[in-house]
Amino acid sequence: MxxxxxxxxxxxxxxxxxxxxxxxxxxxxxxxxxxxxxxxxxxxxxxxxxxxxxxxxxxxxxxxxxxxxxxxxxxxxxxxxxxxxxxxxxxxxxxxxxxxxxxxxxxxxxxxxxxxxxxxxxxxxxxxxxxxxxAAASPYHFLPAEGGSLHQIAVGPVHAGIIEPGHFRFTASGETIVRLEERLGYTHKGIEGLMAGAGIDRAAGLAGRTSGDSTVAYAFAFARAAEAALGIAVPPRAAWLRALMAELERLANHLGDIGAVCNDAAFPLMLAHCGVLRERVLRASDAAFGHRLMRDRIVPGGTAADLAEDGAAAIRALLANIRARFPALVRLYDNTASLQDRTVGTGRLSTALARQYGAGGYVGRASGRRFDARRAFACPPYDELAFDVPVLAEGDVNARVWIRIREVEQSLSLIEQILRGLPAGPVRADVTASDGPREGAATREGVATREGMAIVEGFRGDVLVWLRIAATGLVERCRLRDPSWFQWPLLEAAIEGNIVADFPLCNKSFNCSYSGCDL
Missing domain, CATH: 3.30.460.80 (NADH:ubiquinone oxidoreductase Nqo5 subunit)
Known part of the structure; x- marks a missing residue:
């Protein structure tokens, strides 16, 4: 402050x-x-x-x-x-x-x-x-709903395919949803407990596994929190490479989501085309940084690897391919009447609720909340890059799709700017405290503990990491907060009054993380 x-x-x-x-x-x-x-x-x-x-x-x-x-x-x-x-x-x-x-x-x-x-x-x-x-197990009581001719539908926690486990309890009057209540926690992995007593590098690896599709965002936020706590300056090239990875992750996930939302509206053609583009983003990421999801590539002090020799060329080819193919997909989405019939007006989230819950990412911006951590807490190189934060007010499935579309366009521009401006130099500064329980940077100044907090914009919204590092250089306490903590309750609100058959469509338009809230 x-x-x-x-x-x-x-x-x-x-x-x-x-x-x-x-x-x-x-x-x-x-x-x-x-x-x-x-x-x-x-x-x-x-x-x-x-x-x-x-x-x-x-x-x-x-x-x-x-x-x-x-x-x-x-x-x-x-x-x-x-x-x-x-x-x-x-x-x-x-x-x-x-x-x-x-x-x-x-x-x-x-x-x-x-x-x-x-x-x-x-x-x-x-x-x-x-x-x-x-302690022993005790029954879990879902919240009641009152009214005539109501019935309940239980969905999950086990779902088809590779969807993470979560239970959804619908109360409906005929086909109209009166109440939805979620129960999560099935993917609880004790990650905050595992953090306690871990070295900085080990903890960074755990942070990157909080929610797999946001591994870059979590590693980015953890690294910045650790660097703030220890007073470490990141080399300029590393800062720009981090932003490059963050935009590639955002690009891959938004492309995947656009196709998946359309698939849940019975339009699989978009899923196929968007899936091809997402795969090409993952392959370019692998060529550039040696891992399709870029896991463990952002570390405290900088990055674990530099951009591969042919990485920039792979990314430029990717950008050219997306720019050639994506506009036609946008027109296909916008001009398909049967698809618009499913997405327009479905699953509306009010601006008032979005602001009350501090909804981030495409959920908040599709309902009028203009917040983006890249702008609000700009770190290098975002403080030097030109980009817009798209905002709509309708708050429906269609608006959440369009926010993703506009963010794809912004990420393409950001990636081009990063490649043009990428400075030379080292990619990692020394982080003495990461080696474990010995005298290091934190003890040389006679400081018992140091604390840091970082807020980074992931593809779903703002990811927060709060960190306390003991004098030994080990993590004493780490808190990891996914944007889905505030988005899951809003899905419950947005689905009320819609029909049961539209739940998969609304759910995918939010695409909240199960694992990110189960810790």
């Missing part, structure tokens, strides 16, 4: 005790009154919730002042394991509170929803990252 900037965030942090080594944003341990003030600002729309997470004896909220373009973290000590619920006044926090309760045993007082989220009663104990206690 900029020093001296008057904002609601300043008021909240001023009453607390600032963490001395938390970069680049302020983190303050606040009293209960300031915590409640933050909740009030969230409830009244003056602030946006970026994340809520816990640890033993404390709970944290990351807050965004969109008007001022500032972010900060407020921390509340809760030695008795209880704290005033944020979700009681601000519903976007509810699932985050449920996850913190499952992992740490932190109890949000007066919460509207005390049910478990990640814990399905199969661990044999509760609170794995807090005080472990034996």
């Amino acid at each position: 900029k020093q001296g900037t008057p904002s609601t965030l300043t008021d909240i942090a001023a009453a607390g005790r600032r963490a001395e080594h938390h970069a680049p944003f302020i983190r303050a341990a606040v009293p209960t009154d300031s915590w409640n003030l933050a909740v009030e600002h969230l409830a009244e729309g003056r602030l946006t919730l970026l994340d809520l997470w816990g640890e033993a004896g404390a709970v944290h909220i990351a807050l965004l002042d969109e008007e001022a373009g500032e972010a900060a973290v407020a921390s509340l000590e809760c030695p008795d394991g209880r704290y005033p619920s944020v979700g009681r006044r601000h519903p976007p926090a509810i699932r985050l509170e449920r996850a913190a309760a499952d992992l740490f045993g932190l109890v949000p007082q007066d919460t509207p929803d005390p049910r478990a989220w990640l814990d399905h009663g199969q661990w044999g104990f509760v609170h794995p990252l807090g005080t472990r206690m034996p």
